Amino acid sequence: xxxxxxxxxxxxxxxxxxxxxxxxxxxxxxxxxxxxxxxxxxxxxxxxxxxxxxxxxxxxxxxxxxxxxxxxxxxxxxxxxxxxxxxxxxxxxxxxxxxxxxxxxxxxxxxxxxxxxxxxxxxxxxxxxxxxxxxxxxxxxxxxxxxxxxxxxxxxxxxxxxxxxxxxxxxxxxxxxxxxxxxxxx
Amino acid sequence: xxxxxxxxxxxxxxxxxxxxxxxxxxxxxxxxxxxxxxxxxxxxxxxxxxxxxxxxxxxxxxxxxxxxxxxxxxxxxxxxxxxxxxxxxxxxxxxxxxxxxxxxxxxxxxxxxxxxxxxxxxxxxxxxxxxxxxxxxxxxxxxxxxxxxxxxxxxxxxxxxxxxxxxxxxxxxxxxxxxxxxxxxxxxxxxxxxxxxxxxxxxxxxxxxxxxxxxxxxxxxxxxxxxxxxxxxxxxxxxxxxxxxxxxxxxxxxxxxxxxxxxxxxxxxxxxxxxxxxxxxxxxxxxxxxxxxxxxxxxxxxxxxxxxxxxxxxxxxxxxxxxxxxxxxxxxxxxxxxxxxxxxxxxxxxxxxxxxxxxxxxxxxxxxxxxxxxxxxxxxxxxxxxxxxxxxxxxxxxxxxxxxxxxxxxxxxxxxxxxxxxxxxxxxxxxxxxxxxxxxxxxxxxxxxxxxxxxxxxxxxxxxxxxxxxxxxxxxxxxxxxxxxxxxxxxxxxxxxxxxxxxxxxxxxxxxxxxxxxxxxxxxxxxxxxxxxxxxxxxxxxxxxxxxxxxxxxxxxxxxxxxxxxxxxxxxxxxxxxxxxxxxxxxxxxxxxxxxxxxxxxxxxxxxxxxxxxxxxxxxxxxxxxxxxxxxxxxxxxxxxxxxxxxxxxxxxxxxxxxxxxxxxxxx
Numbered sequence: 001x002x003x004x005x006x007x008x009x010x011x012x013x014x015x016x017x018x019x020x021x022x023x024x025x026x027x028x029x030x031x032x033x034x035x036x037x038x039x040x041x042x043x044x045x046x047x048x049x050x051x052x053x054x055x056x057x058x059x060x061x062x063x064x065x066x067x068x069x070x071x072x073x074x075x076x077x078x079x080x081x082x083x084x085x086x087x088x089x090x091x092x093x094x095x096x097x098x099x100x101x102x103x104x105x106x107x108x109x110x111x112x113x114x115x116x117x118x119x120x121x122x123x124x125x126x127x128x129x130x131x132x133x134x135x136x137x138x139x140x141x142x143x144x145x146x147x148x149x150x151x152x153x154x155x156x157x158x159x160x161x162x163x164x165x166x167x168x169x170x171x172x173x174x175x176x177x178x179x180x181x182x183x184x185x186x
Numbered sequence: 187x188x189x190x191x192x193x194x195x196x197x198x199x200x201x202x203x204x205x206x207x208x209x210x211x212x213x214x215x216x217x218x219x220x221x222x223x224x225x226x227x228x229x230x231x232x233x234x235x236x237x238x239x240x241x242x243x244x245x246x247x248x249x250x251x252x253x254x255x256x257x258x259x260x261x262x263x264x265x266x267x268x269x270x271x272x273x274x275x276x277x278x279x280x281x282x283x284x285x286x287x288x289x290x291x292x293x294x295x296x297x298x299x300x301x302x303x304x305x306x307x308x309x310x311x312x313x314x315x316x317x318x319x320x321x322x323x324x325x326x327x328x329x330x331x332x333x334x335x336x337x338x339x340x341x342x343x344x345x346x347x348x349x350x351x352x353x354x355x356x357x358x359x360x361x362x363x364x365x366x367x368x369x370x371x372x373x374x375x376x377x378x379x380x381x382x383x384x385x386x387x388x389x390x391x392x393x394x395x396x397x398x399x400x401x402x403x404x405x406x407x408x409x410x411x412x413x414x415x416x417x418x419x420x421x422x423x424x425x426x427x428x429x430x431x432x433x434x435x436x437x438x439x440x441x442x443x444x445x446x447x448x449x450x451x452x453x454x455x456x457x458x459x460x461x462x463x464x465x466x467x468x469x470x471x472x473x474x475x476x477x478x479x480x481x482x483x484x485x486x487x488x489x490x491x492x493x494x495x496x497x498x499x500x501x502x503x504x505x506x507x508x509x510x511x512x513x514x515x516x517x518x519x520x521x522x523x524x525x526x527x528x529x530x531x532x533x534x535x536x537x538x539x540x541x542x543x544x545x546x547x548x549x550x551x552x553x554x555x556x557x558x559x560x561x562x563x564x565x566x567x568x569x570x571x572x573x574x575x576x577x578x579x580x581x582x583x584x585x586x587x588x589x590x591x592x593x594x595x596x597x598x599x600x601x602x603x604x605x606x607x608x609x610x611x612x613x614x615x616x617x618x619x620x621x622x623x624x625x626x627x628x629x630x631x632x633x634x635x636x637x638x639x640x641x642x643x644x645x646x647x648x649x650x651x652x653x654x655x656x657x658x659x660x661x662x663x664x665x666x667x668x669x670x671x672x673x674x675x676x677x678x679x680x681x682x683x684x685x686x687x688x689x690x691x692x693x694x695x696x697x698x699x700x701x702x703x704x705x706x707x708x709x710x711x712x713x714x715x716x717x718x719x720x721x722x723x724x725x726x727x728x729x730x731x732x733x734x735x736x737x738x739x740x741x742x743x744x745x746x747x748x749x750x751x752x753x754x755x756x757x758x759x760x761x762x763x764x765x766x767x768x769x770x771x772x773x774x775x776x777x778x779x780x781x782x783x784x785x786x787x788x789x790x791x792x793x794x795x796x797x798x799x800x801x802x803x804x805x806x807x808x809x810x811x812x813x814x815x816x817x818x819x820x821x822x823x824x825x826x827x828x829x830x831x832x833x834x835x836x837x838x839x840x841x842x843x844x845x846x847x848x849x850x851x852x853x854x
Contacts (some may be wrong), residue, residue, distance in 0.1 A: 004487040004489070004490050005486075005487070008482060008487070009477065009478060009487070009490060009628070010482060010487070011479070011485055012477040012480050012482070012483060013473075015476070016473060016476070016477050020473070023401075023405075024408075027405050027408050027409075031409055031412060032612075033408075033412045034415070034451075058481075059486075064487060065482055102453070103453070104453065105408060105411055105412075105451075105452040105456060107336045108407050108453055108466070109455070109466065109469060109470075112466070112470060113470070113473055116470070116474070118419045123800070169771075169811070
């Protein structure tokens with residue numbers, strides 16, 4: 001399917017899966033279902049996955065759209081270096097996190113969604129994608145144009161304009177072009 | 187994809203407005219306040235915000251966040267309590283109130299119908315929710331509720347809403363059906379016809395509602411499964427739930443508890459029952475559809491979105507089969523006659539024994555209902571796909587291919603019996619590239635021409651393939667029979683004939699958004715010149731905002747030929763166009779400075795010079811207002827939302843001074 005960056009879709013799917021995992025976990029714990037320990041794990045795993053997936057990666061081609069307020073998450077995720085950059089690792093991490101959810105009904109859905117996200121991440125990793133943080137661009141300091149090396153320090157060696165203004169009848173004796181249009185004395 | 191990005195009035199506001207309905211319901215249905223509030227709290231805030239804004243807007247002393255220069259001046263002038271100024275104050279105050287009424291009237295006319303539709307839709311949802319919630323509070327389900335509590339009702343009520351919404355979701359995407367409806371409605375009311383242009387917005391709203399109800403339904407069923415399991419595990423014959431769960435152990439037909447043994451767990455039961463398995467499958471399909479429909483994915487990787495969306499077939503099949511197991515069970519009618527749950531529930535230890543008047547209750551499941559809701563729309567959708575297929579088989583011949591240097595391909599085609607109007611769009615398919623992909627493009631030809639033409643910008647796989655197939659990379663002229671076969675479906679969209687209803691028209695296009703205006707300009711020209719009709723439109727102001735020069739070329743050709751023809755007919759001041767180059771490089775700027783004195787514009791070759799940067803709308807609107815006092819000026823935009831907001835504000839602020847600016851943002 002063309003130039004799809006699988007990681008973009010895997011990211012959306014994993015974020016949704018994290019939310020569903022966490023919600024299933026909350027229901028399991030709040031309702032005190034049997035096997036609520038799995039539900040508690042589901043909440044923790046779901047929240048962790050949401051935090052990990054919230055910052056979008058920078059796209060290889062095209063403009064990347066940030067999620068609101070993702071900058072602090074980007075910084076945290078970036079701090080883990082190659083662990084978060086590599087999508088193989090992410091795929092295996094999601095696969096590992098989704099296994100305990102299969103043991104309890106409330107978290108089964110989140111678990112399956114996370115497994116699908118893991119598969120899409122695997123596909124992304126096979127296609128050679130990796131996670132890039134979206135950082136704000138630092139503007140290069142405004143530089144004056146190349147032709148101006150240094151502004152002049154001294155004023156030009158000319159009398160001020162009032163004296164330079166030539167009379168109309170004396171125009172032919174002007175030695176240089178007038179900086180202002182020549183007019184009859186105002 | 188190429189083609190105009192259509193600016194729609196995407197009213198997520200619609201949901202907010204609908205909650206006025208909820209607020210009036212609150213005193214009537216006290217036990218369900220929780221439901222109502224949950225469904226309405228985000229929307230309630232929206233309603234409050236919008237109504238507050240409307241009230242503030244109408245009071246002159248209100249605090250505005252977006253004060254225009256005129257308003258500030260007006261306020262400053264009110265501080266000077268001199269006689270002359272006070273009279274002016276009174277005069278302007280009256281006209282400002284009148285203006286607000288006009289705006290609200292305009293707003294009501296444009297938005298009223300869609301708000302009404304959304305309110306009716308939300309109202310039906312609420313009604314279904316409440317009705318089915320109550321339906322499971324009858325005695326028939328008394329014993330079911332002994333085990334499940336109110337979670338039964340909480341599961342069945344959203345199920346009814348899901349039936350309703352799944353019925354609705356297929357309808358807005360039957361675009362041929364909608365075209366047919368639009369054709370019939372257009373004669374009665376153009377506003378109504380234009381609502382049909384918002385079909386995708388409605389589709390998305392219904393999808394959000396489906397997701398919301400699915401969540402409630404699943405959570406309620408999680409509790410149901412848990413409670414059913416619990417009652418099987420109470421191996422203690424002196425509890426009613428356990429006794430109830432043992433009913434039907436002999437014949438396996440009259441049971442209440444779908445979990446039949448205590449050696450299983452809810453997860454296994456879910457995967458081995460029809461309802462559970464289909465439930466998981468359709469929820470997964472729904473989640474995959476939703477995640478691939480996120481704006482980021484949809485705009486960048488349309489194919490992923492489109493192919494994953496076809497999981498809706500799995501969704502609907504699973505939905506119809508979901509109730510086949512009859513898992514929701516209540517007492518049969520015959521059993522209710524002999525066994526009254528209210529009287530007999532306390533004597534559960536002696537049911538069916540000699541001497542009691544409470545025989546064992548008998549339970550049965552409800553037959554599946556969903557198919558009754560969705561079979562109609564499914565049939566309509568199948569018809570829609572058949573129509574699209576039939577149309578794709580109609581012969582379409584490419585008569586001319588023009589390669590514009592700016593990576594824009596113009597295709598001129600002929601199709602028998604094709605009728606279009608200005609501003610409409612078509613879907614184009616090329617079977618040799620992909621059997622499944624249909625891509626929308628705005629038509630750039632006028633209805634008066636004998637062919638249909640589209641300008642395709644080459645941005646993705648499919649457009650690149652079209653370019654190659656039409657000989658884009660070859661320099662020799664291709665024979666007509668070597669060009670690929672095409673299929674055209676359409677035209678769709680409400681015609682923008684409103685353009686011809688105004689004496690003075692302002693057309694604003696941003697980037698590729700200028701495409702529908704090509705059709706408009708050509709059509710106006712044809713009407714004026716060739717058919718000698720008395721055209722109402724006397725003056726067109728055309729603004730084109732473009733980020734780079736390459737995008738100019740194909741449209742510049744059109745403008746050049748129009749310019750030439752206008753000069754021949756002595757109508758040079760009919761069309762006044764302003765092209766704004768919003769981004770340029772330093773090297774280009776140097777070249778342009780040198781060419782400043784040339785007669786024709788160095789970029790476009792047109793007589794009217796290209797301007798740089800963004801237009802100063804304040805000045806433009808004031809100039810037009812002074813040029814055409816007392817007339818109605820129609821403002822049409824095809825471009826980004828930010829520009830729509832800016833133009834809308836300008837229209838409001840300049841409408842006082844004689845000319846009335848009417849902003850049409852529905853059309854494109």
